[in-house]
Amino acid sequence: MIRFLLPALFAFLFILESLFVELIPAELFNSDRILAPHFLMAGILFLTAYLSPKHGIIYGLIFGFLFDVVYTEIIGIYLFVFPFIAYLFANMIRVLQTNILVVSILSLAGIALLEIGVYQLMLLIKITDLDFSTYVKIRLVPTLILNLAFIILAAYPFKKQFEKASDRLRND
Amino acid sequence: MPQFFLNKRLIMLLVSIIVLVALIGFSLREREELTWPEKFVKDSTSWVQSLVSRPANYIAGVVENLQDLQNTYQENKELKKRVDDMARLEAKVYSLEKENEELQEILDKQESLADYEPIQAVRIARSPERWNELIVINKGTANGVEKNMAVITAKGLIGKVKSTTPFSATVQLVSSIDPTNRISAILQAEEPLYGTIEGYDKKNELLLLKGLPYDAKVEKGQNVVTTGMGGIFPKDLPIGKVVKVVPDEFGLNQTAYIKPEANLYDVEHVMVVKKSMISVDLEESLKDSEGEEEGN
Numbered sequence: 443m444i445r446f447l448l449p450a451l452f453a454f455l456f457i458l459e460s461l462f463v464e465l466i467p468a469e470l471f472n473s474d475r476i477l478a479p480h481f482l483m484a485g486i487l488f489l490t491a492y493l494s495p496k497h498g499i500i501y502g503l504i505f506g507f508l509f510d511v512v513y514t515e516i517i518g519i520y521l522f523v524f525p526f527i528a529y530l531f532a533n534m535i536r537v538l539q540t541n542i543l544v545v546s547i548l549s550l551a552g553i554a555l556l557e558i559g560v561y562q563l564m565l566l567i568k569i570t571d572l573d574f575s576t577y578v579k580i581r582l583v584p585t586l587i588l589n590l591a592f593i594i595l596a597a598y599p600f601k602k603q604f605e606k607a608s609d610r611l612r613n614d
Numbered sequence: 615m616p617q618f619f620l621n622k623r624l625i626m627l628l629v630s631i632i633v634l635v636a637l638i639g640f641s642l643r644e645r646e647e648l649t650w651p652e653k654f655v656k657d658s659t660s661w662v663q664s665l666v667s668r669p670a671n672y673i674a675g676v677v678e679n680l681q682d683l684q685n686t687y688q689e690n691k692e693l694k695k696r697v698d699d700m701a702r703l704e705a706k707v708y709s710l711e712k713e714n715e716e717l718q719e720i721l722d723k724q725e726s727l728a729d730y731e732p733i734q735a736v737r738i739a740r741s742p743e744r745w746n747e748l749i750v751i752n753k754g755t756a757n758g759v760e761k762n763m764a765v766i767t768a769k770g771l772i773g774k775v776k777s778t779t780p781f782s783a784t785v786q787l788v789s790s791i792d793p794t795n796r797i798s799a800i801l802q803a804e805e806p807l808y809g810t811i812e813g814y815d816k817k818n819e820l821l822l823l824k825g826l827p828y829d830a831k832v833e834k835g836q837n838v839v840t841t842g843m844g845g846i847f848p849k850d851l852p853i854g855k856v857v858k859v860v861p862d863e864f865g866l867n868q869t870a871y872i873k874p875e876a877n878l879y880d881v882e883h884v885m886v887v888k889k890s891m892i893s894v895d896l897e898e899s900l901k902d903s904e905g906e907e908e909g910n
Contacts, residue, residue: 465674474817519638569746
C-alpha cells in the first residue's frame with residue numbers, strides 16, 4: 443500500500459490544481475489578475491530535493507505528459523519543462539545545502555522559471571499576445587504570490603513525506 | 615571540438631528539444647480526432663476528476679449558499695420589483711410566440727437556424743495553466759457531443775467543443791485567443807450589423823467584434839448574438855453587450871468591445887448545443903444521393 447503513496451499524492455496535486463481554479467471565488471478571477479496554481483511543480487521540486495533527482499525527473503515526465511494531454515491539449519510543453527526545471531534544480535541543490543528555507547526559495551524560483559518559460563512558448567505559438575510588462579503585472583506577480591503561499595503551507599509536510607519515502611527506499 | 619559533441623547531456627538536451635518541437639507541431643495542427651492514447655488518458659482522468667470534483671463542488675455550493683443568505687433581504691426587494699414586469703413580458707412573449715408559429719405555418723417553414731437540441735452537462739475540470747482557457751465536461755461522443763458544437767450556459771454563449779472522447783469533452787472558452795476561434799455575429803442595432811468575434815482582450819476581459827462598417831452607429835449596451843451562418847452555431851445565442859467602439863488600425867472598419875453575457879469563470883452547468891437544421895439537411899442530402907446512386 444505504502445508504495446502507492448507518492449503517486450497518489452501527486453495525482454491529488456494534479457487534480458487539486460484544477461479544483462483550485464474551479465472553486466476559488468469568481469471575484470478573485472474576474473478582477474484584472476490571473477492566478478495560475480503550480481502546485482505540481484512545487485511538489486516535483488521538493489521531491490527532487492528530498493528523495494532523489496532521478497525520482498523528480500521521472501515524476502516530472504509522467505505528470506508533465508498527463509498535464510499536457512488533459513489540460514493543455516498541446517503535447518510537449520510541460521512534458522519538457524517539468525523535467526528540465528527539475529534537472530536544473532537538482533544541480534542547484536547539489537551546490538547548496540538542503541535546508542528547508544533554501545529549498546523553498548529555490549522552488550519559487552523554479553516556478554518563476556516555469557511561468558516565464560511557458561509564457562515565451564505560448565507567445566511563440568501565438569496562444570497569447572500579452573506584452574511582457576502587462577504579463578508581469580497581471581499574471582507573473584499574482585501567480586508567484588499564490589504559489590509562495592502554497593509552498594509555505596506545504597513545505598513541511600512535503601519534506602516529512604519525502605524524507606520518509608527516502609528512508610523506505612534505503613531500507614528496501 | 616569532439617569532446618563538446620560527445621557530451622551526453624548536451625545531446626540529450628538537443629534530442630529532447632527536437633522531440634518537443636515535433637510534438638508541439640503534431641498537436642497544434644488541425645486535428646479531426648485525438649489519438650487513442652490521448653482519449654484513453656483523458657477518459658480515465660475525467661472519471662477520477664468527476665469523483666473528486668462533484669463532492670468538492672457540492673461543499674463549495676453549500677458555503678456559497680450560506681453567504682447568499684446574508685443578502686436575501688435586499689435581493690428579495692429587488693426581485694419583487696422585477697416580478698411585476700415579468701407578468702407583462704410573459705403575456706407578450708406568449709402572444710408573439712403564437713403569432714410566430716402561425717406565420718411560420720402559413721409560410722410552411724418548419725425549421726429555422728435558431729432550432730437546437732441542448733445536451734446538459736456538468737464541468738468536471740478546468741485547465742489550471744490558464745493560457746488556453748479550457749474546461750472538461752462530463753458528456754462525450756457516447757451522449758452525442760461532437761467537435762465544434764456550441765456550448766452555452768443559461769445566460770449565453772461560452773465556447774465550443776474542442777475535442778471529444780467517448781465519455782468527456784473539452785470545451786474551449788471564447789476567451790482563449792485562437793486564430794481559428796471565430797464566431798459570426800450580429801450586432802442588434804436599428805439595422806443589424808454583421809461582424810466576427812475575433813480575439814479577446816485579456817486585460818479588460820472583453821471580446822472583440824471586428825469588421826463592422828466604419829460609418830455604422832453603434833451604441834453602448836446593444837446586444838450581440840450569433841448569426842447561425844457560420845454553419846456551426848445556431849442562430850440567436852446571446853454573446854454579450856457592447857461596451858465601447860473604436861476604429862480599427864486602418865480606419866476602414868470599426869471594432870466593438872463586447873462584455874460577455876455569461877460569466878466565463880463561474881461555469882458549472884453547461885449545455886452543449888446541437889444544431890437541428892444542419893443535421894437534418896445532411897441526412898436528407900445523403901439519402902438523396904444514395905437514392906440517385908441506386909437509381910443509376
